[in-house]
Amino acid sequence: MRTLQTPSPESPPAHGDAPAIRCRGLHKRFGDTVAVKSLDLEVRRGECFGLLGPNGAGKTTTIEVLEGLQERDGGELEVLGMRWDRDASAIRARLGVQLQESEFYDKSTVEEAVRMFRSFYPRGPRVDALIGFVQLDEKRRTQVKNLSGGQRQRLSVACALAGAPDVLFLDEPTTGLDPQSRRQLWDVCEAFRAGGGTILLTTHFMDEAEHLSDRIAILDRGEIIAQGTPAELIRALGGDHVVEFASTAQIEDDALSALPGVSRVGSRGESRLLTVAALHTAVPALLDLVAARGGDLTALSTHHATLDDVFLALTGRGLRDE
């Protein structure tokens, strides 16, 4: 007989105030390759924290160390105020994990998969409530192999929520999904947050990180190179707008920096990038400069500064570049 515990939405008092995740100097290597380099991170209760970085930045390794699926080689790590070496099963009961790769037997149905995962947790929502929450009611008797990519990801989230977790880990949840499926998954994440849940998410989509996250850490080659709210990170660029242009004239960086309101000069391929405070002063000045050098503009575009620009400014590479 299982002892029926009164479900309490509050965490046990001992760990009640501890942050969802706290790590200091986290280290992980595979042979000679350092995958995660002295990582400091604190994820607060109830927030959505995004780990943003290009492929191979160490996002998956980081999240799997936090999930207790991989051993760390150094550093301190606490999840919900508990430690993996002492309280592994207590932590597991309060985490929801979604992996990047396929996780289900192809020929089990939605309902069977959710039911099995639900059975592993001492407490949690009803199976039909979980299925309803991710809007798969009509697919409950459909086998996994016949689900679309988006439906499969939502099933995966339903299984991750089977124990009514305090922290939900999502590893690249929308990679390979069409825009509508991404939207649906985002809705599910936001609904989980609305109930007080904490999310740690990895992604290489800056719009996803910006849309879902309260705070973001930008990860590159196993290191956090910037951390803050999306607005803070963008503000750190020094301007709200980015002007991207290409011209036939050779213009040195100093001349571009001297243009009004330009805080940064960079380049991507053949194009030059200027971070500027105001377009209406910077763009006419740029046009004059190009004309003065006797060149032609071959391309000109402007956009609001994004996290992609932040990443580019920090690393000289785009998030999506290989």
Place this chain on the structure above:
Amino acid sequence: MSDPVTSSAAAISPETPPPPTAPRTAPGPDASDEHLSPLRELILSRIRGFLREPEALFWTFGFPIIMAIGLGLAFRDNPGERAVVGVERGSAAERWTAALRASPDVDVRVLDPAAAALALRKGTVGVLLAGTGRLVYRYDPARPESRLARLTADAVVQKAGGATRPVAAADDRSRRPGGRYIDWVIPGLIGLNLMSTGMWGIGFGIVQARQRKQLKRLVSTPMRKRDFMLAQVLARLVFIGLEVPPIVLFAWLAFGVHVAGSLPALSAVVVLGAMTFAGMGLLCAARARTMEGISGILNVVMLPMFVLSGVFFSAARYPDAVQPFIRALPLTALNDALRAVYNDGLPLSAAAVPLAILAAWGVASFAAALKAFRWQ
């Protein structure tokens, strides 16, 4: 299961939510008594996985029956098993042709010298009677059927030549039920089948689940590892319920093979055997990451037993020096216990030693697998 009406999964509004983007709250823990046993769910998952793979079904149920048909045909009791005796045309042997033809135990073929040599080499005649002055028996003593044919032919020839038997004896040719090859081989086939379906099925299933990260996902939950392993073993009990009775039934209908002992005793041996080989399958699959890896391991583990454990011929044929080793193999133990019940009609107590050996293999494998298991 609780009554859905009284459930309090109330976090979700009962109305249909307006299209996909309606914000909702995550369902919270539910106080209703929806008890789900992880062991039961894991067993069900395993059984579904098996029943939804048509190929696995075919190999499990079709293979032993095909094997039984093949062996039954090859070793059927054709009346008399007559010795095939060749007589070389123009040799001293030809004068005995009529006497040989008269014998019910002999099938005589009179052949030209060239054809006779060929027939002897190919084994289509067991012995060739030749010689110019004196009668000569040509045969390969390494072939049992050749030695038998030589004895049979010689007996006929000596009798026709006027020999009398110094010791009077009579033949009693009545058949002993349960003493035929097919009676003996059916329990061996059941044992072989329990070993191979158990080990292949579990081995491949585990490695596939590991490759697809299903094990990694499971181990990220509070699921008890022991439950997962136990589910693999217990699910086998459902499969053998579908797997073994058809063989027993087929052997009885097609070849008249009877279970001499009690069916409960036979079932107990089968269950123990299935669980032991399930445990060994888990151990073999404990660390393998690829299909090639697990295939290699399973072949290395099973092939010696296939040859040594008395499936198709008695293990007693091997030298005394290796007998202790052969007796200690789990398949030998299983086959001995099966035959004790199936052929000899003995109670389980008579097979206590092989059953203990079998159980020891099962428990040790399961414990080692639980320790060594790689979840990702």
